[in-house]
Structures are given as structure tokens and as C-alpha cells.
Amino acid sequence: MSTRSIAIPAWLRLVRVFQKVDHASVELLRQWDLSVAQFDVLVQVGNTEGMTQQQLADRLLVTKGNVCQLLDRMEQRQLLVRQQEGRANRIYLTEAGKSLRVEALPAQEQLIERIFASVPRAEQSALLASLRRLDHSLE
Amino acid sequence: MSTRSIAIPAWLRLVRVFQKVDHASVELLRQWDLSVAQFDVLVQVGNTEGMTQQQLADRLLVTKGNVCQLLDRMEQRQLLVRQQEGRANRIYLTEAGKSLRVEALPAQEQLIERIFASVPRAEQSALLASLRRLDHSLE
DNA sequence: GATTGCAAGTTTAGCGGTAAACTCTACTGA
DNA sequence: TCAGTAGAGTTTACCGCTAAACTTGCAATC
Numbered sequence A, B: 001m002s003t004r005s006i007a008i009p010a011w012l013r014l015v016r017v018f019q020k021v022d023h024a025s026v027e028l029l030r031q032w033d034l035s036v037a038q039f040d041v042l043v044q045v046g047n048t049e050g051m052t053q054q055q056l057a058d059r060l061l062v063t064k065g066n067v068c069q070l071l072d073r074m075e076q077r078q079l080l081v082r083q084q085e086g087r088a089n090r091i092y093l094t095e096a097g098k099s100l101r102v103e104a105l106p107a108q109e110q111l112i113e114r115i116f117a118s119v120p121r122a123e124q125s126a127l128l129a130s131l132r133r134l135d136h137s138l139e
Numbered sequence C: 001g002a003t004t005g006c007a008a009g010t011t012t013a014g015c016g017g018t019a020a021a022c023t024c025t026a027c028t029g030a
Numbered sequence D: 001t002c003a004g005t006a007g008a009g010t011t012t013a014c015c016g017c018t019a020a021a022c023t024t025g026c027a028a029t030c
Helices: A007-030 A036-047 A053-060 A064-076 A095-116 A121-137 B007-030 B036-047 B053-060 B064-076 B095-116 B121-137
Strands: A080-085 A088-093 B080-085 B088-093
Touching (some): A007 A036, A007 A095, A007 B007, A036 A064, B007 B036, B036 B088, B053 B064, B064 B080
Antiparallel strands (some): A080 A088
């Protein structure tokens, strides 16, 4: 039995899976003219109505500059509104934003379920456990 | 014991891990003024000297338009050369490109090893197996 | 109350990526 | 032969993202 680490192949495979699932998401969300980034905003703001731009940036692991641009486009499309409060902007979904979220989120979740159905339930648990370890080891 | 699928949390965790490891790679490669995309080109072209732009695009799962722009910048930095042959361009690393590859690749691999060290060897095998299943189920 | 300073947001240059239109070259077939 | 076509590469417009410089508003301290 080999003692060499398989970290590299595991990482390369993880990247591959990420890219492919991401592409599938892009395809799915295209029917609502949504990018993955915009979809993520819709999901997060829907979960925590009234969050600030900085909070959103922290959740998404992106810069506040990026969030600002994303919100510009989404506000223009009337999917959400900024509401100034002190020196922060609180974000709220419009009705159009909410109904888009209610359509797209279940579809996206079904896509993920379908893809992961190729992995048996017990293996999914182990997968999740390993990923959690990796995540926590990166702070 | 619950029977509900954990596909969604597993996917969200996978995304998180990808983002964090990717950020760590960006930090590491910054010391050679390399982006992850440029590093990937260096690795692939080093593995298969003389490959065409289209072959490279297929390997990296990106468009040929993207490869064209990446190569523009890297050729300008004299890390590689295009050599026209019929209607295709064959790509070769320069000496500068090769030596950069020889420096950066082991460092990158050590980074991955270090991160994955938090997962026991047996668990890494299971992780790899699950990821392979996912990959293959996406064609 | 004026000064200082920090925190939230905005702007801009530049890279990475896609899609689509375009050029150029080679091959194929009537 | 030569018209058509398909494949490889290039270009362009636009989105996602970062880093860094910039603006603005609030608070604390003197």
C-alpha cells in the first residue's frame, strides 16, 4: 500500500468538480438572466433582510467594491433597493427580487441534489465531514 | 437518523473550500507575479510541450478567446512563445518560463499538501473517490 | 465646537472569463 | 478548379472580481 499523499489529485479533482457544477449553475440561471453572483446576492439578502453591504461582502467572501457594482446592476433591474441608514446602506429585496428568488432557489437546489445523487448517502456524510475539516483548517 | 439529503450543505462547503484554497494560491503565487490562470498555463504547457491553443483551452476548461488573451500577456513577458504551424499555434515555454515553473510548482504543491494534512490519509482516499464520482457523473 | 480618525461606500484600472462576430487557412467534393 | 465549409486563432463588449485611492458620515476626544 502506497504511503504517498494524494492531496494533489484530490485538489485537482475538487477544482474540476467546482468548475463543472458552476458551469451547470450558469446554464440553469441563464433562463432568468441571472449570474451566479447575482443569485448568491438574492439568496443572502433574502435570508437576512436589511443586511448592510459590508455584511454581504463578508458573507460572500468578496470585496465591498465588488458588492457595490453588483448592487448597482441589480438595483437598476429593480431586484432590490438600498436604504441609507447612518453611514451604512441596508439592502432589501423588492417584490420582483423576492419572486425571482422563490423561483430560482428551488431550481438551483434541485440541480445540486441531482448532481450529488451519484454519491451514496453515507459517502455524502463523509464528504461533508472532510470538507468541514478542510474549511476549519483554513481558519 | 435523518433521511434528508445533505447535498446542499456539501456543495456550499465545497464552494467555501475552493474559494479559500484559491485565495491561498493567489497569495503564494503573488511573489512571482503570477496569477493562478498563468500558473495553470505554465503547468500544462510544461507537461505537454508544443500543445496548440485549442488543446490548452480544452485542458483548462476555458474558451479559446480567453487563452488567446492569457498567452498575449505571457508571451509579452517572455514566459513562452507561439510557433505557427499550419493553421495552429504550437506553444513552447522559454527558459524563463521553465525556470519559473520549476520554482512555483513545488511551492504550490507543498501548499496543497499542507492544507490537506488536516484530513487523515484514509479520509483523503474517500474524498477523492467521491469527487471522482461527481466528476464522472458530469460527463 | 473643531480636529482627528475610523468605518461604510464608491470609483477606477486592470486581469480573468464568456459569447459572438470576425479573419485566415486548410481541406473537401462536385 | 474552385466554392463551400470547418477548424484555429483573434477581437470586442461586457460581467465578475481585486486593490487601491477616494468620498462621506459618524463619533470621540480635546
